[in-house]
Amino acid sequence: MTTRTRRDVPSTALLTDHYELTMLRAALADGTAHHRAVFEVFARRLPEGRRYGVVAGLGRVVEALADLRFDDDQVAWLRATGVVDDRTADHLATYAFTGSIDAYREGEVYFPHSPVLTVRGTFAQCVVLETLILSILNHDSAVASAAARMVTAARGRTLLEMGSRRTHEHAAVAAARAAYIAGFDATSNLDAGFRYAVPTRGTSAHAFTLAHVDEPAAFVSQVATLGAGTSLLVDTYDTAQGIRNAVAAAGTHLGAVRIDSGDLADEARRARALLDSLGATSTRIAVTSDLDEHAIAALADAPVDTYGAGTRLVGGSGHPTAGMVYKLVAIADAPGPHAPLRPVEKTAAGKGSMGGRKIAYRALDDQGGATREIVVRHLPGAPGAGPGRALQTAVVRDGHVVHDPGLAEIRAHHRAAKAELTATDLDLAPGTPRLTADPTDIGNLMGATA
Template sequence: MNSADLGRRVGVPSTALFTDQYELTMVQAALKAGTASRRSVFEAFTRRLPEGRRYGVVAGTGRVLDAVENFHFDDEMIGFLRQQRIVDEPTLQWLADYRFSGDIWGYPEGEVYFPGSPVLRVEGSFAECVLLETVILSILNHDSAIAAAASRMSAAAGGRRLIEMGARRTHELSAVASARAAYVGGFDATSDLAAGFRYGIPTVGTSAHAFTLLHDTERDAFRAQVDSLGRGTTLLVDTYDVAEAVRAAVEIAGPELGAVRIDSGDLLLVAHRVRQQLDELGATGTKIVVTSDLDEYAIASLAAAPVDAYGVGTQLVTGSGHPTCSMVYKLVARAGSAEPDARLVPVAKKSLGAKASKGGRKWAARRVDEHGVAEAEVVGTGAVPEELAGRELLVELVRGGEVVAREPLEAARERHVAARAGLPLSAMQLSRGEPVIGTEYA
């Protein structure tokens, strides 16, 4: 069973109240005005990347599809809206029958994006599309932020194993979404069992300092763990004296000891000392795992250390300083009337400053140089130029209200590896800088 099947098997409750009140009041007013059924096009995009980021990572698409599929108002929800007098009775009747029947196109999950990229395009009646704004942005902003942090950490790790272990540092539901997004961004495993159950992500975990402190001696704790979990387990060696713990670990588990974990101190120095000691004791195959408030900068600083895997928590699940991508969901085109064949008219906010947006139903393509390396994100509203044909980025996700693009999580993970490899090498730099390629409007 693949991860997509697992997600459907677990099931997702109704997402209809994961929204802001003004979405519903807009629907009420539009229904009364006779404009609710006008064909409309909304797009999700960001005007800028978080400071210092060179590229963004699309994550959460699969969760968006679940949210759209499960966006409906049951009797209890309708009763709540009625009791609270959120909207009037005609609107409640309309909501009771609501099912999204439009189309959705978007960048496939795992793809990279840049300022102005139309990451998601939602088409249908105004009323049915506007209701989805909050839940779509909630998912994309969170998951894409985590995936971007994960991608930077993955690049810094240089192929070494990465373990997501931030469940205790965020909301319990955010923890599951974070583990999923981290997997898309390049992490290899999670400590969170709910994420493993829902999405099929590999899970890992052995023991904490509490387990060592429970026993009369550190040796007793190691012996109990090895007896229960086998010689291939990972022993935590920094509860007391690291050198003594490593010696005891190898004596008890033998050279077949799977790994040792270091969770404190000068990780660079301690890792070198532990590697030397393990090799001297004959445990040349025993791996070293480091944890302790790591981020991409700390991981990069350990590139020369004999470390085999990193466990990352707080900084990952908070987006390493950027917990949102600041994506917005804007109406970019709408029909001039409620007639089915009415022509779409581009619309855009004309506010002062950086909040102005570009109207029109957009396509996007990535122009590459003669070596196949990306050199520009091209966004347009007319016909796709011949030289960009076949390089369009948006794919069909929902057609007539039916999801048409479910895929295993592994596909998104592999896509990200390929997308990141297609960027200029400077994209991997951790120093502050502008987006690695510019956005051009055709």
């Protein structure tokens, strides 16, 4: 991986676990460090009740790899604390990833045992990437998977990501990006807008209303500055009176009112009726307050135009971990680029893995619907065509990024991938994945074993 010239960008090298470097230390000592290796990222199962997952975070993985360098002060600290010895310190001082990565495109849907990402290089190059890759993919895919369910529940209505105050400050930016990939329309987080061009929205909180002598004064001030098309938060005191004050301040062309408390379905119906009676028939209604896909679905018949989701989207209860793991699946028994790879696999009960590098395809019917998830072991030199739509794409080759799509392309790919799913797959009720690459069904393509 080529290093950025901007050395002021923080290094991502120590966003890892202690044992990654102790494994490296031992592998350098016995020579295994220089053997070719293949690692795969996959989930043995989806979170309980989930029928599909959404891959997100690949672009952030590429960013993190570009900044993965062991700076002098980091290496000195690792040596001083005894985490590494001199040989390992010297190795880290010149570390650069020059291997290859293949992965599911961001926005792709995945199922148990899908080979979401494959890393190839020397054991020394690949082993130190485990924690960094998993921390990004597990977080972002979990948020994107929750967001995709909310998009289904919203049935085309506007969705705003508003979870910045409910998670770590940097996780908030990643969550906003992941939610946008899965179909949210905008975020409240300005850094997500600055860094990733995610559209941002926001007007005011209860504090703005409370800071004025009364609600009418607050609304007049906001409209004077932001225009009649703004959204006014109307439930600081009494929602019905707040709506009257909002229309009085902005006129019948008021952009929207936001309701953040109470029985949202009932409040929305009352608000719609009152707005219409006041002549504000085009004023939209936005609701917020700990929404998840089930709460949004319950509001399907209510006159709601916009949903704002935060806590249940970025918080642990809203996005149970994707549970992805990073496992060695093939290793050479000697150094050198032409040493043959030997499949390896973990056999522990409940935590097994299948040896050998895999290639994944999704079989489609005549209408473009997904019918089967096919995962086969890689055969070097086999024809490129496979039994369905190829799910992995080349992302990094010889350390150089070859796949770097923009968010518009990623969002479009997600919509296309999700469109291949059935109503059963998209059902919000707890269920099991219809499509799964069961390890017992993973076979060889033309008899290959590695």
